[in-house]
Amino acid sequence: MAVPYKLLRTTGSLANKSTLKVVLDEYGTVGIATLAKLIDKATTMTKADLVGALEALKTEMVNQLMDGNRVHLPGLGYFSLSVKGELYEDPRSHKFRLRNAYVRTVNFRPDKQLLKELSYARFENRTYSSETCTMPTDEEIAAALAHLFAESPLILVGDLQSALHISRPMAYRLSRRLESDGKLRNVGSRYRKMFVKGER
Template identity: 35%
Template sequence: MSIKYEIQSIKNSKGTGKEQEFVRIFENPPQTDRQLESHIQDNCSITKGDVQSTLMTLRDSMINELSHGNRFHIPEIGYFSLAVNLDMPDDKPMEKVRGDYIRVRNIKFRPDAELLNEVKRNVRFERAKFSSKSSQYTEEELLAKIKEYLTANNCITRRDLQQNFGLRQSAALKCLKHFTEIGILKKEGARNSPVYFLNK
């Protein structure tokens, strides 16, 4: 199955005044524990219980090795290692750095070359027919669309803005808050599911 993607851009990238384009992929939810256990059981001789025990033992081994500052390698998959930060007061001199100023930030993963190459050979990309990015309107354009919508409907909601005008949730909420604050819309209904009317 192809991975869906869209092209987005960052305006004034790094203060250069130029627009930088980048690819955003739409990731599917990860498989569940049960799906993984079933997949392994169906493709080899071990049972789901064996899979659970193996994964828990692997987890314990990883915790032990990483906690001792070692890299952890899973054959034919890759290496796991620690990423750390220095969390020290600004006025402390560097020679006063203590171990308790160092924090684990994350766990890094570097895939084995063959794993990475296999993924590259198998992956397929397809441009999405939808976008996660809000449609762009001027304030006047958006207000005109809201008024037009309200001539045919009694009220408007955040969900209506998302579905009919192509806005993301954050943009829709910001828009409704703005038009309410300047007196064009009035807000009624429950706090967690308000509706909006033209303020006549």
């Protein structure tokens, strides 16, 4: 297997720096069920062992991160919190603090061992493959949305990808455009978007 990528023209502020950018044309997302099945075949661990271990690991990682610690998983890398909030200056002490602080994301820094193993990855240019490399027309998009919403009041990015036969990165770009145009409205989270019909 090879990592598929496409070369796309840059837009916006990036256009001044380079005419083309590399975008991974991801095959899809591999979940715990698939990983458990593969690990079950390769080791003495059962699916239940793996799922239980991962659940326990997640719980402990959350606890450690919320205590302000960085978590290191040997062979994988380091996990740490990225925090955001409103910068506030106390009028009396003139000291700064964060107000309404929240976890923006979880930072990940891979171990050198992981990067070394990934250095053997092969890459495949799918820019000029037989698959569609351009964004679908407005008519195709409208027809796909009508079909998807006729089947369910809620759609995901993967539904757009399947209905329009486009790559996952392109589906994400399209969903952002449709959301900006008011044709889709996100009722999920920032990182797990679920769309209903927009007002336009």
